[in-house]
Amino acid sequence: MTGAEPPDHGVRPASATxxxxxxxxxxxxxxxxxxxxxxxxxxxxxxxxxxxxxxxxRQREAVMVIGRSGSGKTTLLRCIxxxxxxxxxxxxxxxxxxxxxxLHARDRRHREQIRQIRLRAGMLFxxxxxxxxxxxxxxxxxxxxxxxxxxREHAIERAEYYLEVVGLAEKRDEYPSRLSGGQKxxxxxxxxxxxxxxxxLFDEPTSALDPELIGEVLGVMEDLAHSGTTMIVVTHEMxxxxxxxxxxxxxxxxxxxxxxxxxxVLNDPRHEETTHFLRRxxxx
Amino acid sequence: MFNMRRxxxxxxxxxxxxxxxxxxxxxxxxxxxxxxxxxxxxxxxGMADVPNVVCVGEATTYLDWLAGDLAISEADPxxxxxxxxxxxxxxxxxKERGEIRVSTDPNYAPQSFVEPxxxxxxxxxDVATEIAERLGVDVKFExxxxxxxxxxxxxxxxxxxxxxxxxxxxxxEILSFTQxxxxxxxxxxxxTASGVTGVEDLPFELPGGAEATTLPxxxxxxxxxxxxxxxxxxxxSSSTTVQGAIDEGVPIIAVGDPVFAExxxxxIDKSGPPHDELLYEINNIIGEMHDDGTLTELSNEWYxxxxxxxxxxxx
Amino acid sequence: MxxxxxxxxxxxxxxxxxxxxxxxxxxFRGQFALVWVALVGALLAALWATDNIDTEWMVTWxxxxxxxxxxxxxxxxxxxxxxxxxxxxGAIARMSSNAILFAISSLYVSLVRGTPLLVQIYxxxxxxxxxxxxxxxxxxxxxxxxxxxxxxxxxxxxxxxxAVPGGQREAAQALGMPEALVMRRVxxxxxxxxxxxxxxxxxxxxxxxxxLISTIAVQELLWxxxxxxxxxxxxxQALLIAAxxxxxxxxxxxxxxxxxxxxxxxxxx
Numbered sequence: 001m002t003g004a005e006p007p008d009h010g011v012r013p014a015s016a017t018x019x020x021x022x023x024x025x026x027x028x029x030x031x032x033x034x035x036x037x038x039x040x041x042x043x044x045x046x047x048x049x050x051x052x053x054x055x056x057x058r059q060r061e062a063v064m065v066i067g068r069s070g071s072g073k074t075t076l077l078r079c080i081x082x083x084x085x086x087x088x089x090x091x092x093x094x095x096x097x098x099x100x101x102x103l104h105a106r107d108r109r110h111r112e113q114i115r116q117i118r119l120r121a122g123m124l125f126x127x128x129x130x131x132x133x134x135x136x137x138x139x140x141x142x143x144x145x146x147x148x149x150x151x152r153e154h155a156i157e158r159a160e161y162y163l164e165v166v167g168l169a170e171k172r173d174e175y176p177s178r179l180s181g182g183q184k185x186x187x188x189x190x191x192x193x194x195x196x197x198x199x200x201l202f203d204e205p206t207s208a209l210d211p212e213l214i215g216e217v218l219g220v221m222e223d224l225a226h227s228g229t230t231m232i233v234v235t236h237e238m239x240x241x242x243x244x245x246x247x248x249x250x251x252x253x254x255x256x257x258x259x260x261x262x263x264x265v266l267n268d269p270r271h272e273e274t275t276h277f278l279r280r281x282x283x284x
Numbered sequence: 285m286f287n288m289r290r291x292x293x294x295x296x297x298x299x300x301x302x303x304x305x306x307x308x309x310x311x312x313x314x315x316x317x318x319x320x321x322x323x324x325x326x327x328x329x330g331m332a333d334v335p336n337v338v339c340v341g342e343a344t345t346y347l348d349w350l351a352g353d354l355a356i357s358e359a360d361p362x363x364x365x366x367x368x369x370x371x372x373x374x375x376x377x378x379k380e381r382g383e384i385r386v387s388t389d390p391n392y393a394p395q396s397f398v399e400p401x402x403x404x405x406x407x408x409x410d411v412a413t414e415i416a417e418r419l420g421v422d423v424k425f426e427x428x429x430x431x432x433x434x435x436x437x438x439x440x441x442x443x444x445x446x447x448x449x450x451x452x453x454x455x456x457e458i459l460s461f462t463q464x465x466x467x468x469x470x471x472x473x474x475x476t477a478s479g480v481t482g483v484e485d486l487p488f489e490l491p492g493g494a495e496a497t498t499l500p501x502x503x504x505x506x507x508x509x510x511x512x513x514x515x516x517x518x519x520x521s522s523s524t525t526v527q528g529a530i531d532e533g534v535p536i537i538a539v540g541d542p543v544f545a546e547x548x549x550x551x552i553d554k555s556g557p558p559h560d561e562l563l564y565e566i567n568n569i570i571g572e573m574h575d576d577g578t579l580t581e582l583s584n585e586w587y588x589x590x591x592x593x594x595x596x597x598x599x
Numbered sequence: 600m601x602x603x604x605x606x607x608x609x610x611x612x613x614x615x616x617x618x619x620x621x622x623x624x625x626x627f628r629g630q631f632a633l634v635w636v637a638l639v640g641a642l643l644a645a646l647w648a649t650d651n652i653d654t655e656w657m658v659t660w661x662x663x664x665x666x667x668x669x670x671x672x673x674x675x676x677x678x679x680x681x682x683x684x685x686x687x688x689g690a691i692a693r694m695s696s697n698a699i700l701f702a703i704s705s706l707y708v709s710l711v712r713g714t715p716l717l718v719q720i721y722x723x724x725x726x727x728x729x730x731x732x733x734x735x736x737x738x739x740x741x742x743x744x745x746x747x748x749x750x751x752x753x754x755x756x757x758x759x760x761x762a763v764p765g766g767q768r769e770a771a772q773a774l775g776m777p778e779a780l781v782m783r784r785v786x787x788x789x790x791x792x793x794x795x796x797x798x799x800x801x802x803x804x805x806x807x808x809x810x811l812i813s814t815i816a817v818q819e820l821l822w823x824x825x826x827x828x829x830x831x832x833x834x835x836q837a838l839l840i841a842a843x844x845x846x847x848x849x850x851x852x853x854x855x856x857x858x859x860x861x862x863x864x865x866x867x868x
Contacts, residue, residue: 081773083769083772083773111778115775115777116775118772118773118774118775119775121773122773122774123769123770123773125766125769125770125773127764127766129764129766129767129769129770130770131767131770131771131785131789132789133788133789133792142774142776142784143771143774143775143776146776146780146784147774147775147776147777147780188770191774192773192774195774195775390826390830391825391826391829391830392829393829393830393831397826397829397830398663398823398826398827398830399663400659400660400662400663400827401663402663402666402823426816427816427818428736428815428816429814429815429816432725432815432816437725437728437729439728439729439733440733441728441733441735500825501829503828503829503830503832503834504829504834506832507828507829507832507833507834507835510832511835528832529832532831532832534832
């Protein structure tokens with residue numbers, strides 16, 4: 001599952017490695033809850049996409065969300081950092097709590113709260129969404145300098161470090177158009193890490209990639225997971241989920257059907273819907 | 285394939301040919317018109333074709349005259365202002381600035397026109413420069429369109445007009461006038477091709493009988509006639525402009541004597557700052573320039589005759 | 600010294616094909632140039648044949664008239680920059696959910712697109728002073744052109760901003776960037792790249808439209824041509840010179856615009 005350029009395991013973000021224990025047993029390395037999703041409902045017009053989702057993610061935990069398309073898993077992820085405004089419910093990330101308030105979504109205070117959540121939850125997209133008019137380094141220091149107010153020198157130092165983490169230090173002066181899809185997504189990961197968020201949200205990060213490029217991205221993500229980065233990943237890569245997840249969440253029709261350790265949910269599901277989903281998955 | 289290529293060149297060749305033919309076809313026309321003018325007695329039969337239209341420059345008094353409602357006026361008497369030394373008077377502002385801004389539309393040779401180096405020359409330019417000198421300030425020319433000058437509401441973009449402006453009752457509503465610094469006779473002209481040689485040939489009674497068509501400036505009428513436009517054959521402008529066009533080879537002749545004389549004055553916008561003192565001062569300067577022969581000298585230089593006496597009036 | 604790559608000879612047949620293609624291209628270019636020269640020559644010959652063209656006069660006056668091109672270009676460069684700024688604000692306001700901003704920018708666009716440029720020029724020069732805003736001819740001309748083109752370019756910029764993929768905005772928001780920063784640092788720079796060809800087109804159109812400000816006595820190309828022409832009853836020759844200069848200017852700027860467009864196409868997309 002590792003890519004062409006496996007990252008050096010020795011290089012780790014300090015914040016992400018703190019408290020990292022090599023044991024893979026869940027309780028030993030997993031910390032306090034850091035993301036809380038409470039009773040989230042989401043309507044798109046009359047379409048009830050999320051029907052009451054509760055979810056807690058703990059520090060240094062890697063949670064994989066699976067389910068068929070239309071099950072609401074991507075919407076859930078986008079609700080966590082308010083790229084979609086939840087209709088009902090509350091989100092808490094690292095003690096910043098925002099109640100869904102679609103009627104007052106444009107209030108200055110509400111928007112600032114959302115921004116605080118976004119600073120704590122980095123997001124990776126299917127389509128990478130690198131800024132094409134900036135080179136790799138500029139992509140990585142844009143938000144740290146202009147949003148966090150870091151000095152340019154400090155931001156560059158951190159960015160170079162995270163580019164090293166994703167194995168692309170030598171690409172710092174390239175423009176995104178000169179990178180492969182896999183490299184773009186790895187730069188996007190470095191860009192998100194450069195903000196030193198508390199949790200990373202991955203929205204199907206490999207589904208826009210050619211099959212031969214998927215491995216390098218999953219490799220980076222797996223390393224991040226094993227080194228204790230808190231992450232919520234919406235994915236269709238079952239093998240990756242099995243390897244990297246601390247917990248797998250299966251969603252269907254806008255609710256969480258079941259969740260648990262990967263070996264349990266993926267190999268011995270308790271719910272018929274999960275079995276059904278996994279079987280259909282096998283057929284593909 | 286090769287035929288196609290040659291075909292592509294055909295239109296070009298055709299164009300060149302057409303050009304040559306139009307060039308050679310020009311000369312018989314030209315000689316015909318020359319004959320017509322040389323032989324006035326023969327022109328009678330062509331006269332029914334002369335359109336009932338006279339070309340004039342926009343915003344000129346000739347247009348009013350053709351419409352039959354030109355009311356040429358005289359400058360109001362100008363008395364010495366009682367509150368001399370008013371710091372708000374335009375005169376004080378000009379003195380303080382050290383520069384008088386004079387509007388001129390360099391579209392009217394020989395009153396005001398451009399030189400290839402971009403400088404302005406002409407009778408009005410010289411008069412304005414002399415006025416500035418006698419005021420003890422520099423002169424700066426602004427170049428709005430003529431109709432912007434005659435319309436008033438200058439918004440203090442310039443101080444005075446030295447633009448051969450005719451004093452009329454209408455203009456006196458919005459502009460203050462000095463005494464005239466010269467007088468130009470208005471002259472009718474006709475294209476030689478029209479066959480019109482005298483007032484008796486005109487297809488209408490003047491004034492009031494003709495329709496007018498306007499072009500941006502007087503000279504455009506002469507050029508339109510030269511270019512062969514036939515919707516009008518008659519033109520009215522100042523006698524000096526008409527003579528200028530004839531000298532340039534425009535195929536026209538002057539028709540009859542000048543129809544009226546226009547008193548031409550320096551004007552100041554009434555909607556601007558108070559200007560009693562400036563008006564009085566410039567009026568005096570013009571009086572001096574009449575008396576000491578400066579204006580006569582300039583008139584002779586630019587027009588080849590003395591137009592500074594009011595005697596050039598009709599007939 | 601030949602480089603290794605230069606020593607590689609294509610096989611004879613390929614060489615023949617390449618040579619024939621090259622020849623065909625040369626032929627095409629040659630014909631193209633010939634037709635242009637022939638047509639322009641025919642046009643000039645036709646004019647000359649009217650016996651109304653005083654070439655000596657044209658030589659004397661060409662420098663004065665051509666000198667107006669400086670003013671034309673200066674006015675257009677300043678105007679296109681101001682118009683671009685106006686268009687950016689206009690486009691942002693037009694896409695805003697703020698009713699007041701939306702109303703103002705919609706009125707602006709509607710008013711400007713619904714009235715002739717010449718009327719706007721007159722209005723700014725003659726009407727504004729009566730409200731106490733007195734602008735000299737050149738600033739008034741620049742304002743009129745900027746104002747006019749700003750409205751048309753508002754629509755261009757709106758399309759440009761909308762053409763920036765939504766993911767760009769989302770990615771920036773997800774990094775915690777506030778709305779204004781997202782617009783300024785992420786969306787606008789990309790929108791500008793998208794609309795640069797259109798701005799180039801508008802600049803070329805503006806060079807020609809700027810002739811209208813001759814009516815408020817801006818001493819640009821056409822103004823000079825008219826003044827020089829009426830002086831000696833030679834308007835035709837004067838306009839010929841002006842037309843040639845306008846044409847040349849558009850050819851030059853079109854060339855640069857083409858190159859710019861090619862570079863952008865090759866660029867980071």
